[in-house]
Amino acid sequence: MSENQNTSGSTEQGASSERRTFLKVAACGVGAAWAGMVGYPIYRYIASPVEEAASADVVTEVEVEKGAELPKNAALMFKFGTKPAMLIHHDDDTWSAFLAVCTHLGCTPAYQPEEKRIFCPCHSGVYDAHSGANVAGPPPKPLPQFKVAVADGKVVVSRA
Amino acid sequence: MPESLGPKVYSWLDERLGLSPILELALKKRVPDHKHSFWYYWGGITLFFFIVMCFTGVLLLLYYRPGDGAYESVQQINTQIKFGWLIRSIHSWSANLMVAAAFVHMFSTFFMKAYRAPREFLWWSGFGLLSLAMVFGFSGYLLPMDDLAYFATKVGLSIPAVMPVVGPWIADLVRGGPDITAYTISRFFALHVVILPALFIPLLLLHLGLVQQHGMSIPESEQQKPEAERKSIPFFPNFVFKDLAVWLVALNVLALLAVAFPWPLGPAADPLAPAPADIHPEWYFMSSFQILKAFGGWFPGVVGEFLGIAFFNAGVVLWALVPLFDPNTKSGQWGRRVTWFGFVVLAVLIVTTIWGYAVLPAVAH
Ligand code: HEM
Ligand code: FES
Numbered sequence: 001m002s003e004n005q006n007t008s009g010s011t012e013q014g015a016s017s018e019r020r021t022f023l024k025v026a027a028c029g030v031g032a033a034w035a036g037m038v039g040y041p042i043y044r045y046i047a048s049p050v051e052e053a054a055s056a057d058v059v060t061e062v063e064v065e066k067g068a069e070l071p072k073n074a075a076l077m078f079k080f081g082t083k084p085a086m087l088i089h090h091d092d093d094t095w096s097a098f099l100a101v102c103t104h105l106g107c108t109p110a111y112q113p114e115e116k117r118i119f120c121p122c123h124s125g126v127y128d129a130h131s132g133a134n135v136a137g138p139p140p141k142p143l144p145q146f147k148v149a150v151a152d153g154k155v156v157v158s159r160a
Numbered sequence: 161m162p163e164s165l166g167p168k169v170y171s172w173l174d175e176r177l178g179l180s181p182i183l184e185l186a187l188k189k190r191v192p193d194h195k196h197s198f199w200y201y202w203g204g205i206t207l208f209f210f211i212v213m214c215f216t217g218v219l220l221l222l223y224y225r226p227g228d229g230a231y232e233s234v235q236q237i238n239t240q241i242k243f244g245w246l247i248r249s250i251h252s253w254s255a256n257l258m259v260a261a262a263f264v265h266m267f268s269t270f271f272m273k274a275y276r277a278p279r280e281f282l283w284w285s286g287f288g289l290l291s292l293a294m295v296f297g298f299s300g301y302l303l304p305m306d307d308l309a310y311f312a313t314k315v316g317l318s319i320p321a322v323m324p325v326v327g328p329w330i331a332d333l334v335r336g337g338p339d340i341t342a343y344t345i346s347r348f349f350a351l352h353v354v355i356l357p358a359l360f361i362p363l364l365l366l367h368l369g370l371v372q373q374h375g376m377s378i379p380e381s382e383q384q385k386p387e388a389e390r391k392s393i394p395f396f397p398n399f400v401f402k403d404l405a406v407w408l409v410a411l412n413v414l415a416l417l418a419v420a421f422p423w424p425l426g427p428a429a430d431p432l433a434p435a436p437a438d439i440h441p442e443w444y445f446m447s448s449f450q451i452l453k454a455f456g457g458w459f460p461g462v463v464g465e466f467l468g469i470a471f472f473n474a475g476v477v478l479w480a481l482v483p484l485f486d487p488n489t490k491s492g493q494w495g496r497r498v499t500w501f502g503f504v505v506l507a508v509l510i511v512t513t514i515w516g517y518a519v520l521p522a523v524a525h
Contacts, residue, residue, distance in 0.1 A: 034408075041243040045219060048242040 057081040067155025075111030097146040097157045104139040189395035199268035209258035216251040226349035231428045234304040249418040274377040280483040285367040299352040310429030322465045450516035
């Protein structure tokens, strides 16, 4: 390679270095195209369960199985999309439903019938059972609440 | 970025890792260039397919589950996971192309007499690599647990079982019982993804290290030329770039085959169903399968099986010992005879393989 540079004149030298730059760019382009062609299916393959979960999460409405049989002052866990959710039947015959993912660090909280509150055991977070408001402990935000519709012996929970 | 960063980083690394001697060696190294040079690329092609197997194998591990749900997990990979069929197809095709390339590589080193002193251990380590590659193939064949996998493994394991005394005992241990069950899958799985790679990779490093140590052999036709007339090309960059170009061709062939002929998955294995009529092993076991079948036909009973196994093993042992009975003498009568032995072995392999396929009943899948 260097031989022809040493013996050639300066104009030829410019041309050959231009050609070399072109070759370099072309090689990089072809290499990138190949890397993309190999990388794309591999990425989609690895990301496949993530995509699947994302498409399961677009769910907007869920019928809670055996929801109507829930006695008063009790809660039932169900799945909303891929995430845990909680249905509560209050003493006054009203209903609430929340995403059961603690807004602190993501634990699954539980309904406590004695205290009539939602309690997260991980760091003793407390939420109001009717509104989901964070009332004590570290949780920074209320639990996201769903709409509950009870009719014909069916309980349907939907995004608010 | 400042231009000076490159050399600085290099000298920092060089002081600590001692890169200069290695680099010097790589720059000084030359590869002989003559009319048989084409065959020097086949070891590299085999290596390429092995690397592909490692990558796609790890990808398959993300979704494959050994044990009772093995078939369902492969079905999921094939139908549900994005590009799962492609990864699986590439892994399977690459396995077959790797064994094929290793055979080409083995016969080309045989006919170039590259096994002669001081390269005996290249031959033996290569022989070990091909044997391991075939066990890779055999163990991998069972993992999807479809009907062909199930019965091919059943038949394959009945071959060691005809060995007197220890045969049935070994077969039972390999299977994890008298039948092929979820235990067998777990054993084959452990073999396929842990034990075999742990044996193969060090042996491969030895093989590649020996190539570096001894340099490429040159065939007799070249050795007869005076030193000054022999041509060679620099290892870097010329040979490396040619090697990369060959790898690109290999990748294209692999991708075309994997996309045009996606690897099939049969119905789930059912121990109560009759074996498929066209039951057969992978093509690289077809020759031994057919030799055993032929001897079984010529000599009825255990005698035939025993003779078949003895004939086959004698051939394999002779083949492995070739560097010992064809050492680096001034070639002549004896050397040519050994070359003829190679042609006979190649002919027997090809003829029995074709014969094996020819007698398979035609079955539509
Ligand atoms: C199965 C995996 C194998 C891999 C990945 C592999 C890889 C390689 C590579 C990269 C080379 C240097 C380039 C070349 O000569 O092609 C080589 C050389 C060699 N291999 Fe292999 N090989 C394998 C199997 C075998 C087998 C089955 C044999 C024979 C029994 C064998 C015998 C040799 C010999 C004798 C050389 C030296 C060639 C020479 O100096 O001209 N190898 N191998
Ligand atoms: S995760 Fe619930 S309180 Fe910390």
